[in-house]
Amino acid sequence: MRKLLERTAALGLCLLSAVSAQAQTNWSELTDQAREEGSLVVYHSQLGAEHFIDFVKTFEEETGIKVELLDGRASETAERVRSESASGKGKGDLLITSDAVLMGLEAEELLQPHGDLPNLANLREGFVPTDNSIPVFVQSYGILVNTDQVAPEDYPKEWTDLLDPKWKGQIISNDPRAIGVGLASLGPLYETYGSDFLEGLAKQDITFSRNIRLEERRVAQGEFAINLAQVFSFAISEYEGLPVTLVVPGPSVPYTPMSAAVLRDADHVAAAKLFLNAYLSDQAQLLYANVGLIPVVEGVVEQADPEVRDFVGVDLMGWIGPENRGPAVAEMKRVFGE
Incomplete structure (x- = not known):
């Protein structure tokens, strides 16, 4: 997996030239704010998956933002979000889990809007974000x-x-x-x-x-x-x-669709949005495709290793x-x- 990471370029944290000047300015300001926040807490259920750890390490290297991970079963992380919100002692900024779990938390108003992330424009047909969550991969x-x-x-x-x-x-x-x-x-x-x-x-x-x-x-x-x-x-x-x-x-x-969302009580909102945008970069999605997880971004299936391409293109x-x-x-x- 490390060899794959060495073959990839940066995670696409910068805007493409096609994005408007105003959007570039807004995103530049958000990026600066994210780096000022300096840290991010991510709840997830990927159970130490190497491709996810590699993505996180690269994100940290490219942004200078320290990412703290809390790994657990989907039901456990969802209950943690609920209990922290009820106590007023929320720690998490971002949650990556199944659509089913996020739908429940969204109905309970425990998520917040992610806003207009540049890489949302690259989502494949059929993968549609809600106001408060974005698709990130498919199992x-x-x-x-x-x-x-x-x-x-x-x-x-x-x-x-x-x-x-x-x-x-x-x-x-x-x-x-x-x-x-x-x-x-x-x-x-x-x-x-x-x-x-x-x-x-x-x-x-x-x-x-x-x-x-x-x-x-x-x-x-x-x-x-x-x-x-x-x-x-x-x-x-x-x-x-x-x-x-x-x-x-x-x-x-x-299949099971997996999505990510910024938590309502997040302290590091800008860093969470920067992380989400990087998650939708070609390079991050390719890490997932090459271990058999279906990417949600256009053009990544075609870039996947030949031995997995048919599996992730089903x-x-x-x-x-x-x-x-x-x-x-x-x-x-x-x-x-x-």
Whole structure:
């Protein structure tokens, strides 16, 4: 990853020449203010991901702004924001998490407008910011296949291929009966293919687990042929040399959109906005694309390493928002049991 960072240019903190003179002046003033603030506190749920740490280090080097990171589960960071706001002792400036979490915090008026960031103009079609949050990357889901057990010609080409009786007893999946990767993957499949698809999967005697990394290891060790709810980035970045491969059934894939927002009680608002703009630079987005996370900025897919380009250029199926979670979980429990 460090070699990738060395190959990239600056994070695009300066304006493009096409931006108006007034906008350049405003952005220059905000940049100066951000550097005067000198620090920034970011809450996130990326669990020590190297590509994120590399981005943060580069941001610090280019701006002189010290970034303090607080890493935790999405539910934990959201609750921290709520409790700090209620106590009047807010520490965080910026939150990076799933759209579902930010939608809840936005409804509770715990976010503030990000304003007109220059790099918002580069967002891909379909990625639309709200007044208080901006899309930053997408986590998508395929399947992990044990290559010692499954020949390439037998890889599932469509999601419905998983209903073939030959896979009975050969599939493990993160549990979709609770909020997590399993629901994020199977929820959109249910909405796309209906209850008949879930009932077909139920006949396959799927083993459910609530440990994502253990599910992957059990496939790598040959205990199962397929992991059904496989995060793209984990398979691409962490299993080189093992008898597994990421397979992306067609015609599209489930996903979880991730966004970022300035917190209502932020002390370092200008620094937070500068960070957000840098997050949408080509170079920052390329760090994400090259580990299998889908970029939200135009032209980055085409710049990604050849071995990941097809994965990050896939068509997206859908995602489970807060309003759909309850019905989806209920259907999973009905089909697969409590």
